[in-house]
Amino acid sequence: QVQLVESGGGLVQPGGSLRLSCAASGFSLIGSTIGWFRQAAGKEREGVSCINSRDGSTYYTDSVKGRFTISRDNAKNTVSLQMNSLKPEDTAVYYCNAFRPRSLYGPRYDYWGQGTQVTVSS
16 A cells, blocks of 8 residues: 655744654655645645655755755655744645656656644744
């Protein structure tokens, strides 16, 4: 069974930290491009960060640069998002996505987790 599960969300004060985890089962994240997305109430879903499956390069949207760090642990088949210096505007449901286009290595997939709530408030 293919499954992607986020965890680590919660309530934190401004300036605090949270570490989100994305655990995969039924497939390997090694061959995936993994992205973290978020959606605040009443707003569209936006990309936050991603890590490339080939060279490990990372991307961060401007609003989180210097505060968030994405990483992967191949042995545990997980991807994490370390979030520091959190701001109220970071409040959203955070989603993990694993994507791979169709190629000689295997079929295309595009998996999403159920999301985890992050609330930043004093």
